Structures are given as C-alpha cells and as structure tokens.
Amino acid sequence: MNDAPSPSDDQPASPLPARVRYLPGRGIVADIVEDESGISSELVEKVMGSCAVKAPVSAVVGGAMGYAFGAFFGSGVNNMEHLNPDAPKISNWQHVKNGFRDANTRGLRMGRGFALAGGVYVACECVVEKGRGKADIWNALYGGCLAGAVLAGKSGPTGIAMGCGGFALFSGAIEVFMME
Secondary structure, three states, rough: OOOOOOOOOOOOOOOOOOOEEEOOOOOOOOOOOEEEOOOOOHHHHHHHOOOOHHHHHHHHHHHHHHHHHHHHOOOOOOHHHOOOOOOOOOOHHHHHHHHHHHHHHHHHHHHHHHHHHHHHHHHHHHHHHHHHHOOOOOHHHHHHHHHHEEEEEHHHHHHHHHHHHHHHHHHHHHHHHHHO
C-alpha cells in the first residue's frame, strides 16, 4: 500500500518522497513522521524555527565566517616592516610567525563583529516575523532597521537613524537577491 498522498487539483504531484512535500508559498515541508529515534520532524522544525535557536546558530556561523574572512584578507596587511631600512633584521620564520599572529588577531576581531551582527539581525528579524505572522520582504526591512538601530545604539540619534536605514536597505537588497 502506498502512503504517499494522492495529488489533487490544488497540489501538484511531487517527485519527493512522501515524508517531504513542496507546497507553493510555503516551500518544502516535512510531514509528521517519527524516525528511528522517536523524534518527530515536526518537533525538529519547531525547535529550528525558534528564535532562541536561530539567533545563536547564526551568531556561531557568522563568527566562523568572520574569522575566516579576517584571517584570509588580513594576513600580511601590516607585515611591511621588512621595507623599513631602520627595522631590525628578523628571520623568515619570524616573519611567518608574525603573519599568522596578525591573521589570528584580525580573524578574531572580524569574527566577533560578524557574530554580533548576524545574531542581532536574525533575532530581530525572527521576532518581527513571529509578531507579524507573515514571511515576506518586510520582515527583512523591519528586522534590518531594528538590528541596525541596536548595533548603532552608542552613536546617538543620528547614528541610530543611519544604522536603521543602512541595515534595512542592505537586508532588503539581500532578500531580493535571494528570492530570485
């Protein structure tokens, strides 16, 4: 006996297995099916859809990406002391060690920034989405504005307004780009 749902007029037949379906407007959704461990896919979807999980996960991923960018793009930027004729002569091995030390320092600095920005943005967007009850581009704009304002909180009213507008525009542009 086949457990797959029969296709109806409003839902096209899906080449995906019966556990996973594509619903227009909602994307790919999983049916409530327990796996061997007894954990239902509905529970996993509910936990991963929680703002309390999304924000820290985004912060960790953003921190890792920021560290990689900082270490890659920042290595060797300030390692030009060998061009100064008055600089003390050091070995090539010391140059390599200094380069790795600089890369680590820059990676940690960028990692912290990316983790903070990613965590705050995802938390703001998630709260806005839960509050509005809709999933559309306006969540990215409102969440971006809120996150930009929070991140620029120490810079006064003008900085907060600029942070709100800039982060909202950037978030909206990324959302439009990802939709296409």
